[in-house]
Amino acid sequence: MSRLFYGMLCCVLFALAGGAALSVLAMFAQPLGRLLGLPAGFAAHPLAWLVLPAGWLLGTGLRYWVQLGAVTRAALGAASLVIAALYANCLVTWGRIASAFGIGFVQAMRDAGLANTVGMARLGLTAGDHLLYALALALAAWAAGRARRPVVSRPAP
Numbered sequence: 001m002s003r004l005f006y007g008m009l010c011c012v013l014f015a016l017a018g019g020a021a022l023s024v025l026a027m028f029a030q031p032l033g034r035l036l037g038l039p040a041g042f043a044a045h046p047l048a049w050l051v052l053p054a055g056w057l058l059g060t061g062l063r064y065w066v067q068l069g070a071v072t073r074a075a076l077g078a079a080s081l082v083i084a085a086l087y088a089n090c091l092v093t094w095g096r097i098a099s100a101f102g103i104g105f106v107q108a109m110r111d112a113g114l115a116n117t118v119g120m121a122r123l124g125l126t127a128g129d130h131l132l133y134a135l136a137l138a139l140a141a142w143a144a145g146r147a148r149r150p151v152v153s154r155p156a157p
Contacts, residue, residue, distance in 0.1 A: 028058060029080040033087030040092045048129035055081050055136035059143025066144075074145030081140045085133055089121035090114075 032054055040047045059077045066073055094117060098108035112120070 025076055025080045025083065028062065028076075029083035029087065032058060032080070033084035033091070036084060036088035037091035040088060041095050048125070048132040051081070051085055051133055051136035052139060054084070055140035056143050058084070059140040059145075062144040063146060070145040070147065074141040077140040077144030078137045081137055085136075086118065086121075089125070090117050093117050093121040093124070 036047075036050055036054055039050065055077075058081055059074075062073050062077045062080075066076065068076070094105060094108045094112065097103075097112055097117075097120075098105045101108070103111070109117075
């Protein structure tokens, strides 16, 4: 009986830890995706170069705010930047669909669907954009995975 209880407890704790990691991922990815999508919505072409400073900021934020191992932080940084870039490109694509057909934004989201929107967003990216996204992923993973600086306490004067 105690082994069954221990196994169930381990499963619950593992699910909670995975849920916490996913919530951290979403917490960092959604606002970043909105910030990336805002200027790209006003430009004629997606602004892929904005992902480089966003990747560095995301990695630095994860480095200081998330108390996990370096490899886990690096993986979270890369994954949340992928989600943020995908979300930003989908927002821009839905906005373009809405303006092209003269419908509302939510109606464009409903009509296009997620798979169709991702396909159309991917068509709008060039090889240079893919290179910038790959560099930003590496930058986010590097910035998040770096070792933390030790806190130095100074004596009061």
